[in-house]
Amino acid sequence: xxxxxxxxxxxxxxxxxxxxxxxxxxxxxxxxxxxxxxxxxxxxxxxxxxxxxxxxxxxxxxxxxxxxxxxxxxxxxxxxxxxxxxxxxxxxxxxxxxxxxxxxxxxxxxxxxxxxxxxxxxxxxxxxxxxxxxxxxxxxxxxxxxxxxxxxxxxxxxxxxxxxxxxxxxxxxxxxxxxxxxxxxxxxxxxxxxxxxxxxxxxxxxxxxxxxxxxxxxxxxxxxxxxxxxxxxxxxxxxxxxxxxxxxxxxxxxxxxxxxxxxxxxxxxxxxxxxxxxxxxxxxxxxxxxxxxxxxxxxxxxxxxxxxxxxxxxxxxxxxxxxxxxxxxxxxxxxxxxxxxxxxxxxxxxxxxxxxxxxxxxxxxxxxxxxxxxxxxxxxxxxxxxxxxxxxxxxxxxxxxxxxxxxxxxxxxxxxxxxxxxxxxxxxxxxxxxxxxxxxxxxxxxxxxxxxxxxxxxxxxxxxxxxxxxxxxxxxxxxxxx
Amino acid sequence: xxxxxxxxxxxxxxxxxxxxxxxxxxxxxxxxxxxxxxxxxxxxxxxxxxxxxxxxxxxxxxxxxxxxxxxxxxxxxxxxxxxxxxxxxxxxxxxxxxxxxxxxxxxxxxxxxxxxxxxxxxxxxxxxxxxxxxxxxxxxxxxxxxxxxxxxxxxxxxxxxxxxxxxxxxxxxxxxxxxxxxxxxxxxxxxxxxxxxxxxxxxxxxxxxxxxxxxxxxxxxxxxxxxxxxxxxxxxxxxxxxxxxxxxxxxxxxxxxxxxxxxxxxxxxxxxxxxxxxxxxxxxxxxxxxxxxxxxxxxxxxxxxxxxxxxxxxxxxxxxxxxxxxxxxxxxxxxxxxxxxxxxxxxxxxxxxxxxxxxxxxxxxxxxxxxxxxxxxxxxxxxxxxxxxxxxxxxxxxxxxxxxxxxxxxxxxxxxxxxxxxxxxxxxxxxxxxxxxxxxxxxxxxxxxxxxx
Numbered sequence: 026x027x028x029x030x031x032x033x034x035x036x037x038x039x040x041x042x043x044x045x046x047x048x049x050x051x052x053x054x055x056x057x058x059x060x061x062x063x064x065x066x067x068x069x070x071x072x073x074x075x076x077x078x079x080x081x082x083x084x085x086x087x088x089x090x091x092x093x094x095x096x097x098x099x100x101x102x103x104x105x106x107x108x109x110x111x112x113x114x115x116x117x118x119x120x121x122x123x124x125x126x127x128x129x130x131x132x133x134x135x136x137x138x139x140x141x142x143x144x145x146x147x148x149x150x151x152x153x154x155x156x157x158x159x160x161x162x163x164x165x166x167x168x169x170x171x172x173x174x175x176x177x178x179x180x181x182x183x184x185x186x187x188x189x190x191x192x193x194x195x196x197x198x199x200x201x202x203x204x205x206x207x208x209x210x211x212x213x214x215x216x217x218x219x220x221x222x223x224x225x226x227x228x229x230x231x232x233x234x235x236x237x238x239x240x241x242x243x244x245x246x247x248x249x250x251x252x253x254x255x256x257x258x259x260x261x262x263x264x265x266x267x268x269x270x271x272x273x274x275x276x277x278x279x280x281x282x283x284x285x286x287x288x289x290x291x292x293x294x295x296x297x298x299x300x301x302x303x304x305x306x307x308x309x310x311x312x313x314x315x316x317x318x319x320x321x322x323x324x325x326x327x328x329x330x331x332x333x334x335x336x337x338x339x340x341x342x343x344x345x346x347x348x349x350x351x352x353x354x355x356x357x358x359x360x361x362x363x364x365x366x367x368x369x370x371x372x373x374x375x376x377x378x379x380x381x382x383x384x385x386x387x388x389x390x391x392x393x394x395x396x397x398x399x400x401x402x403x404x405x406x407x408x409x410x411x412x413x414x415x416x417x418x419x420x421x422x423x424x425x426x427x428x429x430x431x432x433x434x435x436x437x438x439x440x441x442x443x444x445x446x447x448x449x450x451x452x453x454x455x456x457x458x459x460x461x462x463x464x465x466x467x468x469x470x471x472x473x474x475x476x477x478x479x480x481x482x483x484x485x486x487x488x489x490x491x492x493x494x495x496x497x498x499x500x501x502x503x504x505x506x507x
Numbered sequence: 508x509x510x511x512x513x514x515x516x517x518x519x520x521x522x523x524x525x526x527x528x529x530x531x532x533x534x535x536x537x538x539x540x541x542x543x544x545x546x547x548x549x550x551x552x553x554x555x556x557x558x559x560x561x562x563x564x565x566x567x568x569x570x571x572x573x574x575x576x577x578x579x580x581x582x583x584x585x586x587x588x589x590x591x592x593x594x595x596x597x598x599x600x601x602x603x604x605x606x607x608x609x610x611x612x613x614x615x616x617x618x619x620x621x622x623x624x625x626x627x628x629x630x631x632x633x634x635x636x637x638x639x640x641x642x643x644x645x646x647x648x649x650x651x652x653x654x655x656x657x658x659x660x661x662x663x664x665x666x667x668x669x670x671x672x673x674x675x676x677x678x679x680x681x682x683x684x685x686x687x688x689x690x691x692x693x694x695x696x697x698x699x700x701x702x703x704x705x706x707x708x709x710x711x712x713x714x715x716x717x718x719x720x721x722x723x724x725x726x727x728x729x730x731x732x733x734x735x736x737x738x739x740x741x742x743x744x745x746x747x748x749x750x751x752x753x754x755x756x757x758x759x760x761x762x763x764x765x766x767x768x769x770x771x772x773x774x775x776x777x778x779x780x781x782x783x784x785x786x787x788x789x790x791x792x793x794x795x796x797x798x799x800x801x802x803x804x805x806x807x808x809x810x811x812x813x814x815x816x817x818x819x820x821x822x823x824x825x826x827x828x829x830x831x832x833x834x835x836x837x838x839x840x841x842x843x844x845x846x847x848x849x850x851x852x853x854x855x856x857x858x859x860x861x862x863x864x865x866x867x868x869x870x871x872x873x874x875x876x877x878x879x880x881x882x883x884x885x886x887x888x889x890x891x892x893x894x895x896x897x898x899x900x901x902x903x904x905x906x907x908x909x910x911x912x913x914x915x916x917x918x919x920x921x922x923x924x925x926x927x928x929x930x931x932x933x934x935x936x937x938x939x940x941x942x943x944x945x946x947x948x949x950x951x952x953x954x955x956x957x958x959x960x
Contacts (some may be wrong), residue, residue, distance in 0.1 A: 089576055230894050274960055457917060
């Protein structure tokens with residue numbers, strides 16, 4: 026296809042010197058002191074500067090390049106069990122003081138006291154990216170889109186539509202609190218996704234594949250965009266011949282790297298301490314109990330460099346950490362943010378996250394994964410007389426209070442006589458967290474991670490999910506075949 | 508208001524010769540209160556403002572035009588300058604496309620809608636806090652089997668938007684909204700079931716706390732004792748809230764953009780019978796009762812009533828300006844955009860089925876035996892408007908001898924959207940405007956596969 030790209034060099038947006046803080050420490054100290062003037066246990070400033078750029082290709086055309094910027098701060102004041110919060114796009118001392126006053130409205134005693142806030146020494150943090158996307162020519166980004174479109178269409182004549190999306194973001198944050206926290210982070214993320222539509226006699230089917238990492242443009246030195254495009258195209262093509270998925274309870278083998286969404290939904294959300302302290306999780310009061318098969322060791326780890334849910338410090342300024350949640354089937358701990366940890370007189374586990382400065386932090390997962398087992402993935406399939414093999418999962422949803430959860434397939438096959446046979450149309454699977462976790466009877470050694478976006482209470486954050494090939498002895502699949 | 512339009516116009520006035528510019532400026536204020544265990548858990552209030560600018564390069568009769576977009580969460584003059592420059596630079600890289608264009612005024616007068624409640628700003632923060640606390644206490648004490656109130660929220664927002672373009676678009680809108688919502692957990696031994704309730708209005712005085720609370724309790728309590736049922740084919744009766752969700756999903760297939768790009772199972776089927784004769788579906792943002800009511804669309808054209816399915820026959824799609832040009836037609840005033848950080852696309856705001864003759868109990872009686880679906884999960888992972896494949900998690904109650912019977916959980920229900928439309932047996936007369944882009948009403952659909960044990 027003929028596409029002209031103007032040979033105009035991109036104007037790199039100026040990220041500013043890495044060592045300039047978003048808000049001067051002296052201003053931070055004034056604002057925090059003002060926030061507690063009427064009382065309160067803790068005051069915090071979360072300042073953020075976010076720049077994003079994106080490009081989308083659809084219907085063989087680069088439809089649109091976009092860029093956005095957002096800068097502001099949220100001020101939180103905690104008084105007993107009550108949190109006051111206000112945010113502003115004005116990072117001047119006047120703007121921040123106004124937000125502090127609004128957030129402090131929850132402090133009801135009305136007294137006027139002088140607080141002196143002294144912050145620890147500042148430790149700047151350089152962006153963790155080799156190639157800042159803002160320094161890459163727009164034309165170079167577009168080449169990726171055009172290439173992915175060409176490759177996807179070349180994968181099969183039945184590919185009738187291709188959408189390619191590219192996005193990068195740089196998020197600089199500064200968190201300071203009267204608890205003695207002063208932390209900064211500079212998070213760079215880059216992603217690419219391909220959606221294909223294939224059309225045949227049986228109608229249309231879609232295929233999706235993406236790559237997303239907490240790195241800069243060097244992402245594309247590590248991953249092969251051609252392969253992303255081919256996988257998306259093959260997924261759509263494969264389903265043209267798919268038959269309806271079965272209905273009812275069947276053994277299910279989930280492929281390594283098929284999404285890991287199973288654990289995110291089956292227990293991840295239920296292990297977030299905000300659900301625990303409100304008694305709205307099926308995992309309340311079960312630390313020390315066997316809640317899963319002994320094959321299940323589940324970890325949430327925000328420290329893994331480059332993974333989609335990675336950061337240096339969380340959005341409350343606490344260092345990211347590796348937390349073992351389930352150890353050989355035994356529940357060992359929940360995930361904590363500052364507020365919920367304080368209630369229990371313990372430390373945050375580094376899981377306090379927020380979508381932006383306009384949001385309050387809450388307990389969120391980072392990169393959540395099942396530790397690999399020892400079995401051969403092919404053997405697991407061979408030893409499954411009949412069932413469903415899920416090569417790729419889509420999204421999911423859970424009700425933490427009941428433990429009931431669903432997760433969708435986007436590439437699945439029948440297993441017959443220990444062999445993967447016919448492709449199946451997309452369907453949701455449904456199960457109950459603690460029940461399904463007990464039914465895992467095989468875990469292989471072919472571990473890998475996939476990126477996702479987790480939504481909770483109106484806030485979206487990037488997360489990673491991982492697992493090796495595993496088998497669940499029985500789970501309900503919602504197909505249309507009797 | 509006028510200063511927002513002045514700002515939008517000042518950006519548009521900076522268009523260079525031959526350049527199209529559109530500026531969308533928004534400003535909002537919102538308050539959120541969450542109550543828990545008799546205390547204020549969170550009280551947040553904030554104002555925000557931002558701008559989104561589209562620049563179109565190239566002449567109408569040339570080889571094609573290019574569009575670029577930029578946005579910022581600030582209205583500071585320096586930032587606005589940078590946004591315009593970024594949008595202009597971005598435009599230079601798009602593929603030339605003859606269909607790219609900003610909306611042209613089409614002479615259709617906007618409906619007169621009163622979406623701004625003057626009482627809105629008269630409600631004190633203390634009153635908002637009181638409502639959240641009252642709702643929480645009401646639900647906690649409403650029933651002996653309610654063991655927890657997971658959240659009880661009051662929220663409100665006021666939004667003002669101005670839109671201007673070099674094609675002569677000048678539009679301003681403002682709206683207020685308020686809601687309460689509550690999530691109850693009913694328990695019996697080891698078992699827990701959840702139910703939610705809410706009330707929405709233009710301002711706090713319009714909210715019905717009691718109804719929100721009763722709904723949440725009733726929905727949680729009636730699921731206690733729920734179990735799986737054996738797989739089989741059933742007639743399903745969908746709760747109005749579920750229907751609103753399903754219509755919102757269906758709206759993606761009715762987007763002219765999806766259709767013209769071959770990403771809708773409705774593509775190429777105009778004029779065909781796609782549903783049973785009792786299905787008439789229209790998108791009418793000029794209906795003031797609709798949550799998504801609006802005088803102007805996301806490109807500043809007047810919103811209007813669009814009939815999409817009439818007596819089961821597919822009559823039309825919704826278009827924004829670009830998708831309309833691509834399809835060789837004109838905009839239906841259906842551009843939607845997700846605030847200043849989003850670009851317009853074709854979509855619905857106020858979908859509703861024409862009401863039938865029966866209320867919910869009449870439909871249950873007519874169906875006789877089946878399953879009443881109170882809520883669904885996994886809609887985003889289990890429904891495709893490209894293939895039409897439909898598979899979602901469900902909970903609800905069995906329908907036996909025309910009445911609601913024992914509760915059901917952890918099942919899925921599946922079909923295809925195509926077959927479901929052809930199997931609509933009853934559409935309720937109980938139209939209820941719910942938050943989102945569609946109305947809710949009870950609907951019965953035959954011949955669906957339920958997966959259980």
